[in-house]
Amino acid sequence: MAEGGGSDSLLFLTDEQLKKGIEAMFFAYRGFTADPDRILENYAYGRAHHRAIHFINRSPETTVNNLLSILGVTKQSLNRVLRRLIDDGLVESRVGKRDKRERHLVLTAKGAALEAELSEAQRSRMRAAFRAVGPDAVTGFRQVLEAMMDVDMRHHFSLLKDSE
Amino acid sequence: MAEGGGSDSLLFLTDEQLKKGIEAMFFAYRGFTADPDRILENYAYGRAHHRAIHFINRSPETTVNNLLSILGVTKQSLNRVLRRLIDDGLVESRVGKRDKRERHLVLTAKGAALEAELSEAQRSRMRAAFRAVGPDAVTGFRQVLEAMMDVDMRHHFSLLKDSE
């Protein structure tokens, strides 16, 4: 266990503890996506569709370019997904009023319904986990995750309505 | 903000807080995989190879079946990845001594070297995050993640050497 840290207060930074954190992320992310994945199967959609729906719901009227920077994929890849959501009537693409080159994306009622179904499944698991461990642990959870993000993603993250 | 919770102590369970948790997971996981992904590109490997290498390193002499249950993919999918790692000399597949049908997987020196490179990148980011937020937050982080896992994954998780 000699980790070279010296102080006992740094034992949480040992390689073993860090590895535990890494595996915790891996296994927890699996759980995190498991419920939505099951629901998406019924509609023959994938995780990519879920992500698009999620962020369009979070920021209605968002542009394609903004969505691209949040999702970090190419426009070709996003377009394939978006195309289907629009064709299936889950997403509406509105030509920009000030700048007509832009497309503003909003969920239709049908899209909002699927979003609600997916979101509720995910929130339900998160709620159970939060409830099981209490508010202080939740604070720590959020602090570590935010510290683990890339800087530009941290920017997108803190833009949620409920800014702390 | 009326959430029906009643007590102020349950404000951390509002839908807004849960959504923040969901997005935190999404963005943090991206950061979590970003560094290894960059390294893997140099070797033309993908995340699937990383996962295999990681868990073989964690449990040397593990069997293919055990690895399958940890990774949650089909044997055909794992076989493709494993095949390449073996052909490239990163993984050695040893015929079981007691049961000769089983293959026991171990990293070669070359495989261990790549594992170390990937692991160090990932630990480095985790270390920075842990250090930035302190031990109490780390405890909360681990508690929430563990509570979010599926039960069978929680089993695999607590099997790490450094069991708490």
Next chain:
DNA sequence: TTGGAAAGTCAACAAGGCTGACATAAAATC
């Protein structure tokens, strides 16, 4: 000795990433 488990492999397919090239409309700039 035979049933079934463990493992490997072939084939075919799909989702969802990627690059590159090209088209169009509209805004911005010169």
Next chain:
DNA sequence: GATTTTATGTCAGCCTTGTTGACTTTCCAA
């Protein structure tokens, strides 16, 4: 007003990594 830049869409083709199904070989254990 002409040109350039920006935002978006789309075609084609490639890769990784997941899937299902079918089949074989090996070999433990009842």
